[in-house]
Amino acid sequence: MVLDKLGNSLKKSIRKIAGSGRIDEEAVDELTRDIQRSLLKSDVDVKLVKNLTDQIKERALEKKPKGANPREHVVKIVYEELVKIVGEGGAPPIESQDILLLGLQGSGKTTTASKLANYFKNKGMKVGLICGDTYRPGAYEQLKTLSQKVAIPFYGEEEADDVVSVIKNGLETLNDQEIRIIDTAGRHSLEEELIKEMKEIEKTVSPENKYLVIDASIGKGVKEQAKSFEKAVGIDGVIITKIDGTAKGGGALTAVSETNTKIAFLGTGEKPEEFEEFDPEGFISRLLGMGDLEKLIQRAEERLEEDEMDMEAMMKGDLTLKDVYKQLESINKLGPLNKVMNMLPMGGAQLPDDAMDVTKEKMEKYKIIMDSMTSEELENPNIIGDSRIQRIVKGSGTNREDVKELLEYHKMMKKLMKQMRGRRGPMEKMMKKFKR
Amino acid sequence: MFEKLRNKIRGFESDVEEKTKKKASLGEKAKKFVKERKVILEEEDLEKPLSELKLGLVESDVDYDVAEKIIEEVKEELVGKEIKWRKDVGEIVEKALKDALLKIFDFQFNFDSYIQSKEKPINILFVGTNGVGKTTTIAKVSKYLMENNYSTVLACGDTFRAGATKQISEHGESLDTKVIKHEKGGDPAAVIYDAVEFAEANNKDVVLGDTAGRMHTDINLMDQIKKIKRVTNPDLVIFVDEAVAGSDAVERAKEFHKAVNIDAVVLTKIDADVSGGSAISITYEVQKPIIFVGTGQTYSDLKKFDSEWFVNQLFKE
Numbered sequence: 001m002v003l004d005k006l007g008n009s010l011k012k013s014i015r016k017i018a019g020s021g022r023i024d025e026e027a028v029d030e031l032t033r034d035i036q037r038s039l040l041k042s043d044v045d046v047k048l049v050k051n052l053t054d055q056i057k058e059r060a061l062e063k064k065p066k067g068a069n070p071r072e073h074v075v076k077i078v079y080e081e082l083v084k085i086v087g088e089g090g091a092p093p094i095e096s097q098d099i100l101l102l103g104l105q106g107s108g109k110t111t112t113a114s115k116l117a118n119y120f121k122n123k124g125m126k127v128g129l130i131c132g133d134t135y136r137p138g139a140y141e142q143l144k145t146l147s148q149k150v151a152i153p154f155y156g157e158e159e160a161d162d163v164v165s166v167i168k169n170g171l172e173t174l175n176d177q178e179i180r181i182i183d184t185a186g187r188h189s190l191e192e193e194l195i196k197e198m199k200e201i202e203k204t205v206s207p208e209n210k211y212l213v214i215d216a217s218i219g220k221g222v223k224e225q226a227k228s229f230e231k232a233v234g235i236d237g238v239i240i241t242k243i244d245g246t247a248k249g250g251g252a253l254t255a256v257s258e259t260n261t262k263i264a265f266l267g268t269g270e271k272p273e274e275f276e277e278f279d280p281e282g283f284i285s286r287l288l289g290m291g292d293l294e295k296l297i298q299r300a301e302e303r304l305e306e307d308e309m310d311m312e313a314m315m316k317g318d319l320t321l322k323d324v325y326k327q328l329e330s331i332n333k334l335g336p337l338n339k340v341m342n343m344l345p346m347g348g349a350q351l352p353d354d355a356m357d358v359t360k361e362k363m364e365k366y367k368i369i370m371d372s373m374t375s376e377e378l379e380n381p382n383i384i385g386d387s388r389i390q391r392i393v394k395g396s397g398t399n400r401e402d403v404k405e406l407l408e409y410h411k412m413m414k415k416l417m418k419q420m421r422g423r424r425g426p427m428e429k430m431m432k433k434f435k436r
Numbered sequence: 437m438f439e440k441l442r443n444k445i446r447g448f449e450s451d452v453e454e455k456t457k458k459k460a461s462l463g464e465k466a467k468k469f470v471k472e473r474k475v476i477l478e479e480e481d482l483e484k485p486l487s488e489l490k491l492g493l494v495e496s497d498v499d500y501d502v503a504e505k506i507i508e509e510v511k512e513e514l515v516g517k518e519i520k521w522r523k524d525v526g527e528i529v530e531k532a533l534k535d536a537l538l539k540i541f542d543f544q545f546n547f548d549s550y551i552q553s554k555e556k557p558i559n560i561l562f563v564g565t566n567g568v569g570k571t572t573t574i575a576k577v578s579k580y581l582m583e584n585n586y587s588t589v590l591a592c593g594d595t596f597r598a599g600a601t602k603q604i605s606e607h608g609e610s611l612d613t614k615v616i617k618h619e620k621g622g623d624p625a626a627v628i629y630d631a632v633e634f635a636e637a638n639n640k641d642v643v644l645g646d647t648a649g650r651m652h653t654d655i656n657l658m659d660q661i662k663k664i665k666r667v668t669n670p671d672l673v674i675f676v677d678e679a680v681a682g683s684d685a686v687e688r689a690k691e692f693h694k695a696v697n698i699d700a701v702v703l704t705k706i707d708a709d710v711s712g713g714s715a716i717s718i719t720y721e722v723q724k725p726i727i728f729v730g731t732g733q734t735y736s737d738l739k740k741f742d743s744e745w746f747v748n749q750l751f752k753e
Contacts, residue, residue: 245687
């Protein structure tokens with residue numbers, strides 16, 4: 001997940017400080033070394049890392065404010081300094097505008113274009129998509145298909161060479177749309193012709209927002225790229241894609257820091273709805289193991305009808321299979337379980353990775369199995385023994401392993417919910433929101 | 437347009453030389469040893485300069501852990517070494533590091549002779565994460581093979597991404613080679629299987645199987661690629677990744693290797709002003725050769741990977 005590795009190792013170093021009870025130079029040294037290491041591992045620029053840790057060290061050793069415990073003190077500093085690097089959230093206002101998407105080859109511009117269109121559409125705007133990539137074979141087809149998928153008007157010219165005229169025609173054709181998003185061909189800083197073309201496109205469109213689309217796995221080269229895009233057309237924000245992998249996104253941090261732009265959105269998967277507004281506080285909170293409640297609430301509000309998500313069932317310690325059934329249904333709407341869990345305030349509680357990776361198909365299978373259970377079995381799964389399993393296997397057309405897996409899953413969820421129940425405060429706030 | 441682009445990319449090598457001149461290169465960092473001349477190199481003398489070198493590698497996009505291991509090897513090589521009077525310590529360290537890097541790239545595998553000697557049709561499967569340039573690479577490799585008088589068949593095993601079939605079909609048309617494709621959403625293994633059957637029936641030499649980009653963390657899609665491999669039984673599995681990638685390159689190479697056993701690597705987008713450390717990380721991690729690098733957007737922008745050239749680039753002053 002997002003900066004997960006970085007998050008874990010930061011959590012570890014911070015826990016170390018928390019254990020020591022007081023802040024001395026040695027402990028802070030160790031902490032900054034750990035932070036340095038993890039940031040370097042996450043592709044953050046070396047100079048940037050050094051500046052950051054110098055700041056943290058200096059501030060951590062300053063007199064700490066009365067009343068704060070050492071952990072809070074240091075966490076606050078690390079947090080603030082990291083927020084300084086990632087910048088404020090840069091999501092655009094929901095109003096009429098033209099948006100140009102730019103970036104390296106394969107960074108995910110076309111997918112992002114359709115996601116961004118879908119985002120504005122869900123906010124009630126009239127959106128159109130324009131294919132401004134006349135180079136890559138299949139680019140036209142790709143955006144066209146994607147725009148159909150999210151039901152967005154599309155303009156493109158399949159056999160065209162002159163991209164500027166295509167875009168001009170597109171802007172005219174989609175004149176009645178409030179927001180027009182223009183996808184462009186991938187290019188890099190050394191491709192002078194393409195950089196020149198990009199300048200022309202920029203002049204033609206004079207878009208309100210120009211976003212640089214960056215792959216979360218990009219390395220140190222991002223610095224030069226971001227600089228040259230900024231120099232050529234001026235970048236208004238950054239969209240980070242593919243952070244659903246293991247990439248830590250440090251390269252993107254470098255880019256925003258170097259060019260003084262902001263991160264606007266995150267792409268978190270291949271589906272149109274796997275797209276989030278970037279919120280620095282949530283991002284860093286998640287990084288430091290504080291949970292990202294705001295995002296989960298926001299998502300829940302957008303996707304769930306009232307009463308659909310039974311948080312009480314989720315939080316009850318005596319979770320039954322019936323609850324699991326409900327849970328699976330509601331989680332289906334929220335997104336993959338591991339993503340939902342990552343947003344909850346687990347306080348760094350470790351979750352088994354494969355257990356979290358419950359896929360849609362698996363959920364379907366689980367539901368089918370549960371449909372073959374008796375009400376009694378659903379209420380009290382403990383009574384399910386060998387012969388009952390045999391019957392369920394027959395009834396559901398699955399096999400023993402599947403049924404056992406479901407029972408294991410139930411056990412794990414039960415334990416997890418118990419863990420979470422212990423954490424008061426933010427959870428209650430969230431429950432209130434869900435129940436509203 | 438493309439004429440100029442091609443010229444631009446031809447000038448890329450000298451561009452890179454100039455670029456690396458400006459950056460504080462590894463070579464410069466190595467030279468700093470000169471000031472600390474010693475007769476016998478001791479561990480404590482080496483500690484600081486070696487950590488500088490490690491940072492140099494990390495700055496060149498070598499994965500941190502890999503950089504650490506490489507530097508550890510260099511250290512073992514150097515500690516206790518007797519240095520002759522007036523001999524340049526910087527040179528010795530530089531050589532030790534160069535040797536360590538070259539050792540990483542030392543493989544027996546030769547793509548050309550493999551293609552030549554192997555029974556036809558040869559079935560090659562291309563795998564990798566999203567957007568690294570698999571389809572473009574397949575088109576380039578096809579061009580390369582066709583220029584060497586081998587016939588090819590392209591299999592559109594990316595039945596998922598919108599526009600993927602169109603993309604490879606257009607390549608097939610431009611290159612004048614057969615493309616086997618199915619409906620969108622079809623079974624990728626079946627497409628490649630069909631392509632191999634087609635090659636057998638029509639005496640084609642090489643089948644180049646494209647697959648959908650997939651995140652190495654996506655269990656379902658990684659299971660799918662395992663299945664594709666099982667069903668189509670490729671002779672070579674080629675992992676495609678981009679030179680612009682940072683340390684995550686290691687992670688995904690590892691996962692793909694675990695899933696389908698990579699035989700070789702193609703590194704794309706090396707023309708995009710990169711330091712290219714991911715070449716070192718990937719190779720170090722999976723212990724498989726890089727056979728080609730992608731150097732631009734036209735079909736001929738595919739170069740054999742030359743490890744000496746590459747390592748020398750890292751040390752350019």
